[in-house]
Amino acid sequence: MRAARRLGGFRFWSIVPFLAVTLIFGVYPFLRVIQMAFGSVNLRGGGMTFEFRGLQNFERAFSDELFRHSVVISFVFVVASTVLSVVFGTALAILTDRATKLQNLARNVLVWPAIIAPVVVSVLWVLILNPQIGVLNTILEAMGAPEQGWLGDGVGAMAAIIAVDVWHWTPLVYLLVYSALKSIDSEVLEASSVDGANRSQTTWHIVIPMLRPALIAATALRVVMGVKVFDEMYLLTRGGPGDSTTIISLLIRGIVFDSVDLGYGSAVSLVTIALVVILALLIVGARALLKRRTS
């Protein structure tokens, strides 16, 4: 009774719910993924049977053309959408900081896409990209350009999902960079203008280097988000046409729910997790290197 009152009780109970949720619904399912990856799983009549098959699923994963293809597709998607959203977001943040009349309005409006559900973002762009009713083709027509099928051809579909993702998430980069920009000491900027630097010189040589931590954070965040992406592709292209936009999450969904092959789906998941962890370690390593160079 006394011990519980001193610290033990609350100290213990305050961490238990966190542990319970994370262990039961995070760690345990992860262990199940590992188990299932080494066999074949049969889900019938509400029950589950498991048959050990050794490394068979992994051998299949490493020789699977489609898996390799979707890793490449995901990589292209992540790089393109990250670079574009970081560049646009940073540019918009710097422009907002310079603007006088539109500053307040921009700060509010430019954030909107980041809070809209990915599903609704998809709907919004289906309405715009659709060849029959889409407003984009109406505009192209008015300018005398030929109509496009957009989601109908491989390259167009890839470009479209990248564009949609950039539209959706540039605002997040914008927010991060803009709040970092606001915390830069204005005396630094004044000193630079007193020294005779013009505005673009100040931006390139003073502001951008000072924004580096925010830019690295934004890039890392966008890479992680890009790897996790699913909703928009599922709704806009379902991975098609063909397999041209089959990013990894779509591939796994297909294996698990269309082919109902949980064993192979788990193996692909595990290889994906391994790739993500390696990628994360590379990012952390690069960050540490940069830090050492600057300090």
Added chain:
Amino acid sequence: MKRSTWGSEATLAISMVIIVVPIVWLVVTAFNSPRKIISRSFEFSMSNFARLFEPGSVVGAQILNSVVIAVAATVVTMVVAALAGYSLSSLGWSKLVTGILLGLSALIQLIPPMTLVPGLYVVLQQLGMLNSLGGLIILNVLFNLPFATLMLKVYFDALPPAIRESGLVDGASEARIFWSLILPLVKPGLAAVGIYVLIMAWNEFLFGLTMTSGGARAPITVGIAALVQPQEITYGPMAAVGALTVVPIIILAIVANRQIVAGLTGGAVKG
């Protein structure tokens, strides 16, 4: 320092147009009559909304599901995260314990949720939580908990330890100190993180899609997805339900802009 800013203003104006036009287009399409949508002209009509709520439609049930999931997941996440964040911040856990728990959290945040779906599916099935609101609530809690805990831990870290000590001197229990002294001091943090979790849970789609069989058991995001059909032309209802979900969230953004900004940015900068 007075310089001409028309270039910046013009670029910002164009960017805002690019942001706003798709949203306005969605709302306009929602109020257009189905025939006119196809022929790319406009005629005001409420029929798209009427079709959403006609008898036998599950949209109403799905919106209700989403409300229940989002509110419950937010409340549970905030309670669990506040307790854990405070515990890790102030109750003297060793570096090892804190490190393991935060590392675990970071890993959950890092990996694509889809990679855990095979395991989650089997576990929910075992627990009888497939196709249930409870299952979706707990999955939303799981994937928002790491971020919320990390964020709240940062807020708790910023409080001076003297507050807790003065409570102890006055003879208050740890639970009492947490509830009456500490929590009121981090209200802004709770609001920011809470709004962020609410938006994330309201927008969630992946688990709704994979852990339910759709229909009246699914959240509204899955309902919207069901309207995006390549074969059947359902642009009108699709736009209507899109407009129904997008307008409240934008109003929330205008009202709670500050908290949303703090919620969206805080974790990324700290992490």
